[in-house]
Amino acid sequence: MTIIMILLAVVGGAMLSIQAAINGQLGSQVGVFKSAFLTFSVGALITALLIFFFEPKHALTLLDVPKWQLVGALFGVPYIVIMVLAVQRIGTAIATVAVIFGQLTMSMLIDNFGWLGNNAIPFSTSRIGAVICLGIALFFIYSSSKPKTAAAKKTGLQTGQ
DSSP states (O other): OHHHHHHHHHHHHHHHHHHHHHHHHHHHHHOHHHHHHHHHHHHHHHHHHHHHHHOOOOSOOTTTSOGGGGGGGGGHHHHHHHHHHHHHHHOHHHHHHHHHHHHHHHHHHHHHHTGGGOOOOOOOHHHHHHHHHHHHHHHHHHHHHHHHHHHHHHHHHHTTO
């Protein structure tokens, strides 16, 4: 079951990259907030249908849980807006790796300190090594993209575009 969940998470990550690339293009044409609004509107509609047809009954409702747990819903908005803005300016790969770097770093802090009601999983050499490797990957992806982006802008300026 663990392998299936890891594979599903990888597929989910791939879908986020596709969404970021599409939303970046859409945001540049219709606006960042309209693109984000579309994402959340369609997402809300699909989620409502999934709840209606597939969600099993639970002992608690959204009104019964501790209110701080509802705040998590607010964090999706900045993520979508930031990605729409970032992809337009730095590309899908850099934006995605930067997001994953932020996710991994914060996830390890949450795990280590047991924040937000999660079980504590202490830092280890391999976990810290993973963050360092991802930071190095971000540096190399950024570095390899920078000259091409600068050259493309320079070429565009020379041709009058």
